[in-house]
Amino acid sequence: MNERLQAGRQALINLVHKMLKFLNGLGKVFFGNPKSVFGTSVLLFFIILGLFGPFIFPYSTDISMLDQLLPPSWTHPFGTDLWGRDIFRQIVAGTSDVLSIAFLAATFSVVLALILGMFSGIVGGFIDKFILFLTNVFLTIPSLPVFLILAALFTVDNPLTFALILMIFSWAGMCRSIRSQIISLKERDFIQICKVMKMSRGHIIFKELLPNVGSYILINFIIVMKNAITGSVGLMLLGVASFEPTNWGAILTSAKNNGALINPNSYMWLFAPILCIAIFQLGVIVLSKGLDDTLNPRLRVM
Amino acid sequence: MDNIVELNHLTIDYRLRKYALRAVADVTLPIKRGKVTALVGESGSGKTTLATSILEVISTPGVVESGTVLYYGNDKPVAVTKLREHELNAFRWREVSMVFQGAQSAMNPIMTVYKQFEETFLVHNRKTPRQAAIRQAKQKTIELLNFVNLDPERIMPMYPHELSGGMKQRVMIAFSLLLDPKLIILDEPTTALDVIIQGYIFKILKRINVELGISMLLLTHDIGVVAEFADYVAVMYGGKLMEYGTVREVFKEKRHPYSKGLIESTPSLLSDIDKMKPIKGSPPDIRNLPAGCIFHPRCDRCMEICKLQEPEDHKLGEHLVKCHLAKQ
Amino acid sequence: MDAVKRVLKRIWLFLFQFRYFFMKLGISILTLCAVVILSFILIVNMPGTVIDSFAMQLSIQRRISLEQAMILAKQMLNYDPDAPLFERFWAYIQQLAQGNLGISIKNNAKSVNLILKELLPRTLFVSSISLAVSFVLGTFFGSRTTWRRNTIGAKVLDGYIVVSNSIPDYIFALILITVFAFRLAWFPNQGAYDAMILPGFTLPFILSLLFYATLPIAAYVFSQLSFWTMQMQGSALGVLGEDYINAARARGLPKRLIVRRYLKRNAILPLVTQLAISFGVMFGGAPLMESIFNYPGIGLAFSQAIVERDYYVVQGILLFVSVIVIGVNLIADTIYSIVDPRIRRSA
Numbered sequence: 023m024n025e026r027l028q029a030g031r032q033a034l035i036n037l038v039h040k041m042l043k044f045l046n047g048l049g050k051v052f053f054g055n056p057k058s059v060f061g062t063s064v065l066l067f068f069i070i071l072g073l074f075g076p077f078i079f080p081y082s083t084d085i086s087m088l089d090q091l092l093p094p095s096w097t098h099p100f101g102t103d104l105w106g107r108d109i110f111r112q113i114v115a116g117t118s119d120v121l122s123i124a125f126l127a128a129t130f131s132v133v134l135a136l137i138l139g140m141f142s143g144i145v146g147g148f149i150d151k152f153i154l155f156l157t158n159v160f161l162t163i164p165s166l167p168v169f170l171i172l173a174a175l176f177t178v179d180n181p182l183t184f185a186l187i188l189m190i191f192s193w194a195g196m197c198r199s200i201r202s203q204i205i206s207l208k209e210r211d212f213i214q215i216c217k218v219m220k221m222s223r224g225h226i227i228f229k230e231l232l233p234n235v236g237s238y239i240l241i242n243f244i245i246v247m248k249n250a251i252t253g254s255v256g257l258m259l260l261g262v263a264s265f266e267p268t269n270w271g272a273i274l275t276s277a278k279n280n281g282a283l284i285n286p287n288s289y290m291w292l293f294a295p296i297l298c299i300a301i302f303q304l305g306v307i308v309l310s311k312g313l314d315d316t317l318n319p320r321l322r323v324m
Numbered sequence: 325m326d327n328i329v330e331l332n333h334l335t336i337d338y339r340l341r342k343y344a345l346r347a348v349a350d351v352t353l354p355i356k357r358g359k360v361t362a363l364v365g366e367s368g369s370g371k372t373t374l375a376t377s378i379l380e381v382i383s384t385p386g387v388v389e390s391g392t393v394l395y396y397g398n399d400k401p402v403a404v405t406k407l408r409e410h411e412l413n414a415f416r417w418r419e420v421s422m423v424f425q426g427a428q429s430a431m432n433p434i435m436t437v438y439k440q441f442e443e444t445f446l447v448h449n450r451k452t453p454r455q456a457a458i459r460q461a462k463q464k465t466i467e468l469l470n471f472v473n474l475d476p477e478r479i480m481p482m483y484p485h486e487l488s489g490g491m492k493q494r495v496m497i498a499f500s501l502l503l504d505p506k507l508i509i510l511d512e513p514t515t516a517l518d519v520i521i522q523g524y525i526f527k528i529l530k531r532i533n534v535e536l537g538i539s540m541l542l543l544t545h546d547i548g549v550v551a552e553f554a555d556y557v558a559v560m561y562g563g564k565l566m567e568y569g570t571v572r573e574v575f576k577e578k579r580h581p582y583s584k585g586l587i588e589s590t591p592s593l594l595s596d597i598d599k600m601k602p603i604k605g606s607p608p609d610i611r612n613l614p615a616g617c618i619f620h621p622r623c624d625r626c627m628e629i630c631k632l633q634e635p636e637d638h639k640l641g642e643h644l645v646k647c648h649l650a651k652q
Numbered sequence: 653m654d655a656v657k658r659v660l661k662r663i664w665l666f667l668f669q670f671r672y673f674f675m676k677l678g679i680s681i682l683t684l685c686a687v688v689i690l691s692f693i694l695i696v697n698m699p700g701t702v703i704d705s706f707a708m709q710l711s712i713q714r715r716i717s718l719e720q721a722m723i724l725a726k727q728m729l730n731y732d733p734d735a736p737l738f739e740r741f742w743a744y745i746q747q748l749a750q751g752n753l754g755i756s757i758k759n760n761a762k763s764v765n766l767i768l769k770e771l772l773p774r775t776l777f778v779s780s781i782s783l784a785v786s787f788v789l790g791t792f793f794g795s796r797t798t799w800r801r802n803t804i805g806a807k808v809l810d811g812y813i814v815v816s817n818s819i820p821d822y823i824f825a826l827i828l829i830t831v832f833a834f835r836l837a838w839f840p841n842q843g844a845y846d847a848m849i850l851p852g853f854t855l856p857f858i859l860s861l862l863f864y865a866t867l868p869i870a871a872y873v874f875s876q877l878s879f880w881t882m883q884m885q886g887s888a889l890g891v892l893g894e895d896y897i898n899a900a901r902a903r904g905l906p907k908r909l910i911v912r913r914y915l916k917r918n919a920i921l922p923l924v925t926q927l928a929i930s931f932g933v934m935f936g937g938a939p940l941m942e943s944i945f946n947y948p949g950i951g952l953a954f955s956q957a958i959v960e961r962d963y964y965v966v967q968g969i970l971l972f973v974s975v976i977v978i979g980v981n982l983i984a985d986t987i988y989s990i991v992d993p994r995i996r997r998s999a
Contacts, residue, residue, distance in 0.1 A: 158679055159686045161929070162978055164936030167970045170958045171694055252820040256940050259822060260955050274826075283830045292830065296823055303818035381902045409907075416904035430899035432914055434921070434991075443913075444903045 052309075054316035061309020068302055072117035081111035081268065094290055101290040104280050109273070109294050116268035119181060120251060120302075126185035127192065127250035128243045134189065135196035136239065142197070143204030144227065153197070160194035169253065173262040188250045196242050203235050237317035244310045248303050255299060270295040327396060328507050328539045329355040329378055329420075334391035336373050336382060345610055347373040347386065349563045354642075355507065357396075360533055360540045362554035362571075364547065364586065366607045370563040371543045372425065375509045378541075379416050380404055395419060397506065418448055421500040423493075425511040425543075430496060431484040437495055438480035441465045441502060448503055468498035472528050490521040497528060507539045508532070514549070526553055547590040551575060559583045562608040562618045569643035579645045581623050617648065625649065676985045680978050687974040691967035692744050698963045700733060706757040728755060729964065753968035758960045764968030767953055772972075774844050775942070775949035778865050779934045782872035787927065789873075790880020795916050797881075798888040813878040821875035821937060825944045828867050839867050842946030868945045872934065883926055888919040921991060928984030932977035
């Protein structure tokens with residue numbers, strides 16, 4: 023009895039050790055250099071804002087004509103919009119929408135690119151040629167017009183459909199480079215050795231190939247997130263996607279359509295969402311550069 | 325003076341961001357006029373770095389930390405490392421030329437063979453009127469391509485990637501002769517070529533050495549080639565010169581265990597394949613060299629002193645051996 | 653018999669030289685087919701009421717009965733929703749083969765061909781100038797900063813690249829129009845030229861065109877310049893590590909000659925194909941950019957058609973723009989294969 027307890031405790035300790043090790047590794051990757059620290063902080067800030075912000079700064083849609091287009095103040099850090107609603111609280115309320123679109127779009131594209139790219143690279147032959155042709159088509163057709171068409175065909179009113187539409191044009195480039203990486207990996211000695219040793223395909227794919235494209239995938243996940251935000255805000259500006267009025271893109275669109283370009287009093291309405299988008303994008307880009315430095319160390323010349 | 329080049333206490337570092345890699349450490353080496361000197365070592369032993377320092381074209385971020393490279397051309401010696409940019413450019417290829425390892429990547433892929441010959445010729449003959457210089461360049465190119473048994477008409481308008489491996493190598497050899505240099509550096513001139521073409525290339529090189537009297541520095545890891553082709557041999561290991569002497573001295577006396585190992589690890593037509601003894605272990609990591617003699621972990625005659633103290637250069641005439649065994 | 657064989661072999665050998673081109677041509681044609689199918693899907697999926705309302709519009713305008721108008725509408729659109737799918741597709745292909753891209757169902761049955769003819773030159777004007785400016789400047793900055801990395805200019809450039817990457821081009825456009833068109837009123841906030849100047853190949857008219865296109869061009873260049881700079885830096889950095897650069901130094905070639913003939917030329921070659929892709933990206937971005945600047949080009953027409961659900965205009969413009977982009981890609985690939993001997997002779 024005692025022995026089993028002992029063994030159980032040991033197993034628990036091992037588990038905790040493993041988790042700590044994992045967390046430590048994660049920390050090294052995401053806080054590995056100043057760039058990563060900056061990027062991760064920005065990303066974490068927005069995630070926390072998206073998760074808990076709405077509870078701390080609840081947003082009410084009540085219209086108050088007395089508070090129209092107020093300048094920034096302690097009660098309204100970013101001022102108010104044309105209907106007297108607090109812009110800062112709108113932005114806080116919209117954060118989770120923006121993030122979930124970006125996150126979902128990135129997940130979908132990465133998964134699709136990974137599956138098709140690895141399949142193409144591993145199987146080869148006719149299937150490879152066909153997938154390559156598909157990527158070619160998607161890389162050649164101008165993407166924004168097709169977004170527009172799709173957005174017109176399907177009603178886009180939730181993050182899921184939005185992410186699916188945004189995915190369509192972001193997988194192709196990634197798929198190609200995963201494919202070429204897989205092909206070059208396949209030629210490397212260690213994979214040849216695995217083949218000679220008659221290891222199973224599954225083992226080769228999941229234990230040998232996948233980890234080698236891991237860093238590429240992580241970095242591109244972040245880049246697709248950035249592109250998804252650019253794309254989604256663009257679609258909202260064109261007025262083809264009806265969406266949560268608090269989404270940053272929707273705030274921007276609403277400001278633009280209600281004379282914020284002309285009226286200096288409503289500049290805050292226009293620039294607050296722009297600022298948030300720019301800071302978020304900046305953080306994401308710097309993070310991707312930082313991760314690149316950490317995960318793909320090259321011999322750097324002085 | 326029978327040395328064409330003298331390297332004196334040459335030390336070359338690759339200065340990386342966090343540390344420096346010492347690719348060549350305190351090497352003193354003469355290169356004999358009119359002779360073939362072979363520089364032998366495993367890959368990563370610093371032989372290419374050493375050789376490129378003679379032309380001052382060490383790939384970035386390599387830097388000569390100390391020591392000198394002296395070139396004895398016609399009259400007084402020239403310190404290559406002290407030359408200014410334009411003097412250096414005049415010196416390169418005119419006095420010393422080089423056949424780079426992997427000849428395919430040593431030519432500009434978007435220029436034809438002839439255009440590259442002409443370009444180099446013109447740069448070095450600025451004083452000649454342009455039309456006359458172009459005529460000379462063409463004539464010289466045809467002459468040299470014939471010399472290496474290539475058809476000039478066919479080769480000259482070709483792009484580098486259209487040449488086969490053996491053809492490229494011969495083009496590069498012809499290229500190295502363009503300005504009648506006094507010394508040619510050959511970096512692994514026959515790796516990646518098949519045996520028959522190897523033999524063919526060495527026939528051409530022998531003719532260059534004998535008929536044109538051009539000195540050669542041959543970088544190779546092929547002991548068989550050294551035995552057949554070279555007059556002098558220098559053995560490098562981990563950036564250090566282990567042994568230097570005539571081929572006869574080094575091959576017959578086998579005074580350094582590393583040279584001995586290299587010789588015995590080479591298959592030859594005469595010796596039995598069973599007698600082949602590869603050197604155990606792997607080449608040293610130059611970031612982390614062992615204490616004492618850097619070869620001691622792989623040496624089969626390792627003594628206590630070898631682990632503690634680095635051996636000095638022991639000289640017998642011109643024969644140099646860096647080993648504690650040579651003291652006795 | 654032998655003579656025939658010889659001639660055939662000659663022809664084959666002649667064509668064989670261009671196999672790279674034929675391969676690319678094949679891929680382009682397949683891509684084009686994919687686009688045609690996509691736009692047909694768009695037509696098939698439009699709601700039935702679209703044709704009804706078009707017929708209604710016709711019957712009012714031409715004072716004919718609704719039944720007659722319905723027949724006329726089907727004729728004008730060359731589309732019968734009740735016909736079998738294959739027949740509809742066949743009719744669609746036939747119409748396209750005649751070079752007819754359809755008619756607007758919202759805007760007085762104006763033909764898409766006419767819309768394109770009027771508006772495309774403007775979009776081409778803006779995008780080709782922006783592309784040329786950003787390509788020339790970007791490759792210049794890119795090669796220069798690769799050669800000398802630790803200058804103040806290079807640091808400034810690095811900063812600019814990060815900033816321009818984090819601000820999408822249309823947001824920069826919004827800022828530009830707010831500041832320079834509305835606040836400072838230095839530049840016009842809509843239109844393609846001054847209505848007071850007679851269109852024609854005259855200096856005042858061209859200057860007016862440039863003046864009205866300044867802000868759109870500035871917005872494009874802002875985002876494209878960093879792209880070209882980065883591409884050129886990456887390409888040049890790759891070339892810098894090539895053996896032939898070091899070999900050229902060993903041959904005593906002076907540095908500026910190496911930079912010009914070896915580094916720049918070899919680094920710029922792969923960017924030629926990028927040029928075509930970037931052209932496609934600009935065309936794709938035109939709807940958004942032009943609607944922000946109210947610049948009456950093909951992009952503005954497209955985004956308006958989307959909002960108005962003018963399906964035929966949408967598919968017509970999409971199809972045409974795709975043909976242009978695919979064509980430019982093909983041309984770029986062909987040029988690349990001509991200028992880079994490695995591909996030309998051994999693809």
